[in-house]
Amino acid sequence: MFNLARNELYRLFLSPLAWLILALSTLILAYLFLTHIDNFVQIQAKISAIAGAPGVTELIIVPLFSNTATILLLITPLITMRLIAEERRNDSLPLLLSAPLSIYQIAFGKFFGTLGFFIILLALICLMPLSLSIGSAIDYGVISAALLGLVLLVASFSAIGLYLSSLTKQPAIAAMTTFSGLFLLWIIDWAGTNQMAGESSGLFNWLSLLRHFETLLQGEVNSSDIAYYLIIISLFLTLTIRHLDSERLN
Amino acid sequence: MTTTTLLKADGISRYYGSHRAVDNVSFEINKGEVLGFLGPNGAGKSTTMKILSGNLSPNTGEITINGYDLLSQPKQAKAHIGYLPEQPPLYKELTVIEFLRFCAQINNISPSKRSQAVNTVIERCGLTDVSNRLIANLSKGYQQRVGIAQAIIHTPAVVILDEPTSGLDPIQIREIRQLIRDIATEHSVILSTHILPEVQMLCDRVQIINQGQLIFTDTIATLSQYMQASNLLVTLVNPPSITTLQELEGVITAEQVSSNRFRLHYHPEHNPTETLLNKAVSLQWKLTELSPEHHSLEDVFMNIIQHESSAKPESM
Numbered sequence: 040m041f042n043l044a045r046n047e048l049y050r051l052f053l054s055p056l057a058w059l060i061l062a063l064s065t066l067i068l069a070y071l072f073l074t075h076i077d078n079f080v081q082i083q084a085k086i087s088a089i090a091g092a093p094g095v096t097e098l099i100i101v102p103l104f105s106n107t108a109t110i111l112l113l114i115t116p117l118i119t120m121r122l123i124a125e126e127r128r129n130d131s132l133p134l135l136l137s138a139p140l141s142i143y144q145i146a147f148g149k150f151f152g153t154l155g156f157f158i159i160l161l162a163l164i165c166l167m168p169l170s171l172s173i174g175s176a177i178d179y180g181v182i183s184a185a186l187l188g189l190v191l192l193v194a195s196f197s198a199i200g201l202y203l204s205s206l207t208k209q210p211a212i213a214a215m216t217t218f219s220g221l222f223l224l225w226i227i228d229w230a231g232t233n234q235m236a237g238e239s240s241g242l243f244n245w246l247s248l249l250r251h252f253e254t255l256l257q258g259e260v261n262s263s264d265i266a267y268y269l270i271i272i273s274l275f276l277t278l279t280i281r282h283l284d285s286e287r288l289n
Numbered sequence: 290m291t292t293t294t295l296l297k298a299d300g301i302s303r304y305y306g307s308h309r310a311v312d313n314v315s316f317e318i319n320k321g322e323v324l325g326f327l328g329p330n331g332a333g334k335s336t337t338m339k340i341l342s343g344n345l346s347p348n349t350g351e352i353t354i355n356g357y358d359l360l361s362q363p364k365q366a367k368a369h370i371g372y373l374p375e376q377p378p379l380y381k382e383l384t385v386i387e388f389l390r391f392c393a394q395i396n397n398i399s400p401s402k403r404s405q406a407v408n409t410v411i412e413r414c415g416l417t418d419v420s421n422r423l424i425a426n427l428s429k430g431y432q433q434r435v436g437i438a439q440a441i442i443h444t445p446a447v448v449i450l451d452e453p454t455s456g457l458d459p460i461q462i463r464e465i466r467q468l469i470r471d472i473a474t475e476h477s478v479i480l481s482t483h484i485l486p487e488v489q490m491l492c493d494r495v496q497i498i499n500q501g502q503l504i505f506t507d508t509i510a511t512l513s514q515y516m517q518a519s520n521l522l523v524t525l526v527n528p529p530s531i532t533t534l535q536e537l538e539g540v541i542t543a544e545q546v547s548s549n550r551f552r553l554h555y556h557p558e559h560n561p562t563e564t565l566l567n568k569a570v571s572l573q574w575k576l577t578e579l580s581p582e583h584h585s586l587e588d589v590f591m592n593i594i595q596h597e598s599s600a601k602p603e604s605m
Contacts, residue, residue, distance in 0.1 A: 042394035046380075053382045134378035134439065137342040138395040139368040287346045 040144045040151070043135075047152025051118070057156060060117065064110050065163055071106045072167045075099045096178040100168040101256055104185045107164055108252055111157070111193050112221055118156060119200025120214035122149045123283075127208045136287075146279045150194075150201055157193040161186065181258035188255030191268035195248060196221055198275035205279045224248045293320045295369075295446045295477050296341070301350030303336055310336040311347070312501035318447065323473045325492030326481035333501040334481040335375060338451040341479065342372035355446045368397065371445040371476075375452050377436025381425035385416055385435055388424055389442060396443035406442055414438040414468060430461030434468065441472060448476045454487060466491060485589065488512075497593060505593045512589070521553040521562065522546070524578035525569065537561050537568070552582070 051057045079098045086093070126132045135145050165186065171177055199220055204213040228247035244250055248271075251264040296318045303311040311333045318324045328334045339345040341352060343359055343366070352359040357366035380388055389410060393403045411420050414434045419427055424435055433453060440448050453469065454462045469491055472478060482488060488495050488509070495512050497505035505512075526549060528534075534543040534551055539559030544552045555561050562579070569576040 042391070046391050046394075050380060050382060129379075129381070130374065130376035131378040131380060133339075133342070133344050133372065133374045134392070135395065136344045137367060137370065137372040138392075139364045139397055140395055141364060287344065 040140075040148045043140070043145065043148025044151035044155060047122075047149055048155045051152070051156055056117065060114050061160055061163065064114060064160065067110060068103065068107060068164055069167065072099070072103050075102050094178075095171055095175045096181050099171065100177065100182060101185065103164075103168060104189060104256060107161075107189060108192055108249075111189070111196060112225060113218075115157075115193065115196040115200055115221065116214040116217035118153055119197055119204055119217055120210040121204070122153065122201050122213075123205040123279075124207050124210045124213045128210070142280050142283045143276075146201065146205075146276055146283065150197060150276060153197045153201070154190075154194055157197065158190065161189055161193070178258070184258045184260050185256045187260065188252050188264075191255075191265065191272075192248065192252050195268050195271040195275075198272045198279075199224075202275040202279045202282070205282050221248070294318070295320055295355055296479070297353045298341065299351050299353075301337075301340055301347040301352065303333075303340060303345065303347050309501050311340065313350070314498070314501075314503050315350075316496060316503065316506060318477050318479060320446075320477055321473075322494060323469075323478045323480060323492045325488035325495040326479060326498060327483065327485065327488050327495055328481075328498040329483055332498045334483075334498060335451055336501075337498065338372070338374070338449055338479070338481055342370055342374075342449050343367050344372070344374075368443065369446040371440030371443065371448045373436045373440040373448075373450045373453060375455065377432055378439070379424050379432060379435060382423065384421050384423055385427070385438075386411070386420045388435065389438055392439045392442050398443055406444075410438045410442045413441070413471065415464070428461075430457050430464065433457060433461070433465055437465070437468060437472070441476065444475070446477060447479060448472060449479045451481050452483070453480065454482070454484070497589075520582035521555065521565070522550065522578065522580045522582055523553060523565065523576065524550045526575035526577060527573060529572065529574060538564050550578075 076099055079095065082098075123132070126135070140148075165182075168177065168182065196217075200213070200217040203216045203220060204210070207213050207216075224246065225248055228244045228250050245267070251267045254261055254264055294317045298317070299315050301311060301314050302309065314333075314337060316324075326334050326337065336345065340347050341359075343363055346360065352366075354366040355369040357369070359366040380391070383391070386407060389407045390403065393406050398406050411417055414437055416431070416434055416438060419431055424432060427435070437450070437453065440450070450469065454465050457465060466487065469478065469480065473491070478491075480488075480491060489512075492509060494508055495505070496503055528549045528551070531543050531545055531551070534540065534553060537543075537553070539555045539561035540553050541556060542554045544554070546552055553561065553565070565579070566576070568574070
């Protein structure tokens, strides 16, 4: 399973796509990071007098991580689209299917390989806020919670992307459906919150990927949010395994 | 000689929708045997190969590989098979050596033995010169070799090769056949093809599949009997009248193909070649061509199908 994950990661880095995604998303986030710092410097003088005013963590790091989540939403489909769809297209899937591997090992291997890539990306992005610790005090608790949130978020993205990639032979279709699916889950709570009554739809709220991420971003680690992500991940991994298995039968 | 059955397929059937691609096929392969699967395109060869390699599940029937049931113990069973599909399954962005190392990993070769297994297989398949090149840049023949290397890296008991020579040029075909013969010394091989001479050259036993059903299972020698040509093509510069040819001993009918080319149909047990040669010399017919006419695969199929339907099928 880990051999498979390692191979997946290695092959990812053989394509220019992975490098390009790493470089461009770091570039965009670095620019956003600078604008957040700029904003902070401008208002710093005004808020420094207020006791308990938001600091560097709240005004720079949390918005940066929030931007990161949006960027991840955009790039995950590009990474996950090739997972199974491309293997199918290149006729290389029989290699894995006729090896002494069970389907769950194949699905998990691909999942962890993708996750490995995103952890590298997150590690790069993390360096930016950490560089602030040279000149300022930052709240490591909030950062860790937000980072945990990002990892769980991107793991759910990857699981959803993996499943949708297993359904088709065309990577482009996998990318498009993944993007739509993720985006829908991202904004699904809008239907609830837009109601004037104030009492929003509980189900839609609960389904929203963003809603659960926001609490983690504020430094609040609720077991219900973590459970939500774990449920999403295991649901889509199971669906992938089921689908690949049923493909042999039908 | 004691024989060990390595792979046994028992009554496997596979439907695609209502289309029956493989219909109640049963056979077995013994240790050290090369089994040829012969059939026209669309006969169900590839489907059978996919089922044997665990890429497809049969709707009915069971497959036992080296004592393990492929459906209930897939992991153990798959460890004993190597499979090369029609399209070699390769990661073309890797180099040959990287790819084979990965194959060694997923086939559970212990880390200490991996590099040795990779080296052995590179040497056996003649990949030494290209081992550090990207698979994408190799010729089709070399890619096919990498595909074969991938199938034998874990020294499986049974190697399944699905049309290993399709799409190659004649020199590559010869090299791949040589490689298969080489592999056959250590592994049992199941080979599917639609090329008759390939089967004659490589296989000990042959099975003919048509429309999903096994219609013939026997040794190569028996197949050759079916194929024995009972036609002679002759070209004579000074041909006699066609009746003279017809009256030659053993000839059933003589047919004029062109002004001095004839086809002689004869009794299989009564070959008129010698009589014809003697007469041609003594009567100065000036023989310039004498060739036995080979049966094409289609003829053999027709022959066997007719034979099977006239005599009740005894072996299923």
